[in-house]
Amino acid sequence: MPTYGFVIDQRRCIGCHACTVACKSENQVPVGVFRTWVKSVEKGTYPNTRRHFLVQRCNHCANSPCTTICPTSALYRRKDGIVDFDNRRCIGCKACMQACPYDAIYIDPATNTAAKCHYCAHRVEVGLEPACVLVCPTQAIISGDLDDPASRIARTLGRENVAVRRPEQGTQPKLWYVGAETAALEPAMFADPQGGMWSQHRDTSHGGHGQAIDLTALVRASGGSRGGGPGESVAAGYLTEGGQVNYNVAHETPWGGLVSAYLWTKSIAAGAFLLMAAALGVGIGERSALFGTAAPALALVFTLITAGLLVADLKRPERFYYLLTKGNWSSWLVKGGYVLVAFGAVSAVSLAAGLLDVGLLDGAARWLRWPGAILAVLAAVYTAFLFGQAEGRDFWQSPLLAPHLLAQAVLAGAAALLLVALAGAARPSELVFLAGALGVGLVAHAGFVAAELYTPHANTHVALAADALRAGRLAGRFWLVAAGVGVAAPLLALALGAVGALPSGIAAGAASVLALIGLLAFEDRWVAAGQSVPMS
Numbered sequence: 001m002p003t004y005g006f007v008i009d010q011r012r013c014i015g016c017h018a019c020t021v022a023c024k025s026e027n028q029v030p031v032g033v034f035r036t037w038v039k040s041v042e043k044g045t046y047p048n049t050r051r052h053f054l055v056q057r058c059n060h061c062a063n064s065p066c067t068t069i070c071p072t073s074a075l076y077r078r079k080d081g082i083v084d085f086d087n088r089r090c091i092g093c094k095a096c097m098q099a100c101p102y103d104a105i106y107i108d109p110a111t112n113t114a115a116k117c118h119y120c121a122h123r124v125e126v127g128l129e130p131a132c133v134l135v136c137p138t139q140a141i142i143s144g145d146l147d148d149p150a151s152r153i154a155r156t157l158g159r160e161n162v163a164v165r166r167p168e169q170g171t172q173p174k175l176w177y178v179g180a181e182t183a184a185l186e187p188a189m190f191a192d193p194q195g196g197m198w199s200q201h202r203d204t205s206h207g208g209h210g211q212a213i214d215l216t217a218l219v220r221a222s223g224g225s226r227g228g229g230p231g232e233s234v235a236a237g238y239l240t241e242g243g244q245v246n247y248n249v250a251h252e253t254p255w256g257g258l259v260s261a262y263l264w265t266k267s268i269a270a271g272a273f274l275l276m277a278a279a280l281g282v283g284i285g286e287r288s289a290l291f292g293t294a295a296p297a298l299a300l301v302f303t304l305i306t307a308g309l310l311v312a313d314l315k316r317p318e319r320f321y322y323l324l325t326k327g328n329w330s331s332w333l334v335k336g337g338y339v340l341v342a343f344g345a346v347s348a349v350s351l352a353a354g355l356l357d358v359g360l361l362d363g364a365a366r367w368l369r370w371p372g373a374i375l376a377v378l379a380a381v382y383t384a385f386l387f388g389q390a391e392g393r394d395f396w397q398s399p400l401l402a403p404h405l406l407a408q409a410v411l412a413g414a415a416a417l418l419l420v421a422l423a424g425a426a427r428p429s430e431l432v433f434l435a436g437a438l439g440v441g442l443v444a445h446a447g448f449v450a451a452e453l454y455t456p457h458a459n460t461h462v463a464l465a466a467d468a469l470r471a472g473r474l475a476g477r478f479w480l481v482a483a484g485v486g487v488a489a490p491l492l493a494l495a496l497g498a499v500g501a502l503p504s505g506i507a508a509g510a511a512s513v514l515a516l517i518g519l520l521a522f523e524d525r526w527v528a529a530g531q532s533v534p535m536s
Helices: 018-027 065-069 095-099 131-135 152-159 215-222 230-241 257-281 289-312 332-356 359-389 401-423 428-454 460-470 475-498 504-530
Strands: 004-009 037-045 048-056 075-077 083-085 106-108 113-115 141-145 175-178 243-247
Touching: 004 152, 018 037, 018 131, 065 075, 065 095, 065 359, 095 359, 131 141, 141 152, 257 289, 257 332, 257 359, 257 401, 257 428, 257 504, 289 332, 289 401, 332 359, 359 401, 401 428, 401 504, 428 460, 428 475, 428 504, 460 475, 460 504, 475 504
Parallel strands: 004 175
Antiparallel strands: 004 141, 037 048, 037 243, 075 083, 106 113
C-alpha cells in the first residue's frame, strides 16, 4: 500500500494560480472557498523588495487533529495516507476547522458540510495524478508514493532541504516545501493588509470584520519573558526590514456568538447543580425550595438551552443526532454530548423529586445527588478537552482552562441561584452561602484570567492572542465589560453589602446581574481571542 504526500518546490513556483483553478474545476469547488491557493508575501524595503509565493492546502497529516476531533468520522485517514472526507456524515460543527493548524478546511456553501483537498483521491485511485500536479507549468508540485525510493517525491525529499508548516504541532504533515520563505510559512509574521487592488485579505476576525496583525504588538508579546524563541526573533527582524502579505484568501471565523452563549449557559447549569449538592452536603439545603426545586430546574432548563445552542450552531442541524448514532469516541464533542444527556437526566429526576415529593423518587434523587455532582463537574470542564483538541488555536491549549471553567460554573451558578433566591423567600443561611460562593467564583475567575494573560506564553500565537485581549482590538469590551462590569463591580457590591453600606439583598442582586453580564462578555472575547491569530 503506497503512502501519498506532496512536495512543493517554491523555487519553481511563478504564482500563476493554475493549481487553484484546476482544483476548483476538478472538484467543483464553489466561488469564495478554496482547497488549494497561492499566498504571496512581499519582503524588504523599496527598492530592495521581493515577492515570495507559498502554495497552501491540506497537509494530509499522519497525526491529523481534524480526524480526532470530528464527532462523526466524516473526516478520516485512509490506508494510503490521504485524509479524506465523507460529506454524508458531516454535521457542520466546524470543529475540524479549529483543529487544523493549516487553515485547510472550509464549509462548502453548496452542501453546508466540511470540505478540503483530498489529494484528488478519485483520480489517484485510477492511476492519475492530482489535477494541480497535472496543470502546474513549472512542475513545482510533486506528488507520489513516499515509500517508493524510485519515485520523484522520495528522491526530492532525499536530496533537498525541506520545511513544513508549524512542525511544533506534531501533526507529521505530508506536505513539504523546498525553498519556501520563512515569512510565508509563518502567517503571524507580517501584518495582514485590509485588501488592495487585485488582492484579498484574510478574515481572521470574530464576527466578519478584517483584522490586521499589529507587528509592534507581536514584538512586545514575544519579547523578554515570553519565550524569545526562533520565531519571535525572526519576527522582530522582519519588522525592521519591512514586509507584508500581498495576497491571501479569506477564511471565515468558525465559532461566534452561539459558542460563547453555550459556554455561559452550560456554566449556569453545571454550577446550579454543583452548588445544590454542596449546600445539601453541608446541611444548608435540607427541605429547601431553593435547592430542592429551583436548583435542579435551573440545571435542567439551561442544559436544554445549551443543547439547543449547540444544535443551532451546526451547519447541518437536522443531522444533530449523528453525534450519538455515528459517534467518534476520540472526539470530545461526542463525549461531551453524552455527559450533557446524562447530566440532564439526573437534573430531571432531581427536579421531579422536588416537585412531587414522592418517597421513592426522593430517595433516588438523594442517591443521584453525588453522581450528579460529578456529572456537573464533567459538564463544566469537558469543553477544556474539546478546545484542547482544537490544535490550530494555541490560545485554547492552556492547562488552566479546566479549573477556570469550574470556577466559572461556581460563579454563574451562584449568581443565577441568588437571583432566584432574592425573588422568593430564601433562608438567610442560603443567601450567605450563595453570596460567599459568588465571591469565591469571582476571585478565582479573575485569578485564572490574570494567569492566562500575564504569565509567560508557550509561543507567539498564544502571546498574540493574549495581547489582543490585553491591549489589542478586543481589549475595549474585555476591560470595560468582562473585567470591570463582570468582576470588579460585583466584588465591590458584595463588599458594600457585607459592611452594611448597601442593603444585602440589593448588593447580592446587583452583584449577580453584573457577574452574569460580565461572564457572557468574557466568553465572547475569549472565543474571539483564540481565533484572532491567522493560521495561513
